Amino acid sequence: MEITGEFIAFFILSILAICGAVFMIFFTNVVHMGVSMAFTFLSIAGIYFLLNADFLAVIQIMVYTGAISILMLFGIMMTRHKETEEKLNRPIHYGLSIAGAGVLLVSLVLLSRGATFVSDAVDTKGYGIEKIGELFFGTYMIPFELASILLLVALIGSIIIAKKEGQE
């Protein structure tokens, strides 16, 4: 395989993403967990940039790295009971989930190596924000509008759940 700048960048970014995810699981301090998750989000945004999906990358940084990570840290700060989480000692659960994930990983890798993808590699240069806009307000207009109702419902729901019950 030819080593290009793109390959090196992809390599570094994916290592960062995987490390962030692994540390997120194994850290016991909630704040550390939040920060390592932000690392994963950020590296995934980098991978989107490599794929020429600029818009998606910016959204990823704004929504996930920015909003969700910060929100989580705020949530931790406001509700903090104990900074470190006690380690659960459940060897059977642990073993089973690692075995399950391992089997899934191995089988997916093997299967995807065996599969041939019929469609040719697409040139991603033309897929900018204009194309996304066209799709949103053209072909996918109905799901797009439906998503607005979905957001409305989520808004109503979060208000109901979060609202403080007053005395009546």
Added chain:
Amino acid sequence: MMNKVFEQIEWSLLTPETTIIAGIVLLLLTDLVLPASISRRWFGFIGLASILGSLAFVVSQLPLKPAEILFGTYRLDPMSLVFKLLFLTATALILLVAMDRKKGDKTDRYIAEEYILMLSALLGAMFLASSVDVITLFIGLELLSISSYILVGMRKHERLSTEAGWKYVIYGGVSSAFFLYGYSFLYGLSGTTNLFTLGQSLAEVVQSTQSDLFIVASLCLMLVGFAFKISLAPFHMWAPDVYQGASSPVASFLAVVSKAAGILFLIRFLLIGMYPLLRSEVWGENIMWALAILAAVSMIVGNTVALRQQNVKRILAYSGIAQAGYLFIIFPSLQSNLIFVSVGFYLVVYMLMTIGAFAIVHVVSKDTGNEELTSFDGLVRRSPGLAIAMTLFLFSLAGIPLTAGFIGKVNLSLNTFASGQMWLLISTLLVTTVISYYYYFRIVQRMFVEKATSDQKVPISFFSALTILVVVLGTIGFGIMPDLLLSKLETVKWGYGLIPLEGIQQLKN
């Protein structure tokens, strides 16, 4: 140019859905404008009116001309029409039960939101019924799911409800993630979200390469998501807790509408997107067995775990898992066209008896304050009508002759039997049905044999009584004269729901 395309689209096809949206907006605005001192109990009528309006629009679309908007992101065909009728009728009946509320109920604070969320969940199910594009299908499914998460968790003063809401959100999120992860592989293979195009490109893949197992793996991941929605074992763990925590009308909504929507999605996905696999060896060797195992495990787990439950809603939840298993015995042998008639019939019957049983649980638990088995003690001496109706629903769920549930089960078994392969599944159905008699009869025994704790009549509102009456008539009517419904379902051109529009036009010529 774009404008011209825009004008050619038949937006009028969307009238049933827009009526529901109008109902949601009207409820939101009325709730906003109305002073806090005025009771909002009549809000249910706004919801009911929009559902009935929508029903009228759906009926006015008959006789049906199959049509599509924007490349199948919206599609109207006989299959979507039948399921929409089912969803709308079920929600209307459930709404009537939900309007039967205790005086000074704590949930009255969020009464407008409760109806809004029911309508939006219905809207999600309706869009799910009328699309062949995975993006619309998925957003419809999420609209249905997110509305139900909130409906389950909104009774904040009850610990169980909050717990159920949490569990439902987490399990639901994970199952959606499985679904999307599975589809991402198929998208990589085909590069499309349209189910028909997916089917075509999979046909090429299956012929030209050895990617079968790859497709099977992605389908298995997606099956996790489907099985969760339909609450098939071993992905059923959420159902008893969620049904117990939710109010009875919401629980019946989950049991009926949510389940039917998941089944429709699965039918469309398997028969359109996975069509090339149906004739290949992979189907017989892998997928058929996966589906058969899901069905068998659901029947066994649902019926045996229900034996130990003390809470009526939990019993009904496990019974619902078993019912999903009965319905699923037909899936491994998808080839025959008869399956739609028996699946449709079973879904209608299941809707009737489940809504009825949950309505009575709602009425009784409103009086006694809990849903334990003991609250049904001596019901026949307090309200004989309710006790007899409940017995009828339980008999129908158990599949005893002269009830609609019996016909539904026989129909399913016969059609599975006709396809010849799955005798093992049919024998599981027979054995587990016998086991299920025990827990259904336990409730009946409580109602008829035990001493009543009070001798007062159980109070019941006009609307609950109306719903129970309608459902009783349906359960007996379709039990004695199943042809009324079966003949209707046989005239539906189900196949039109599975082929592209051009194909339908060719068939007509």
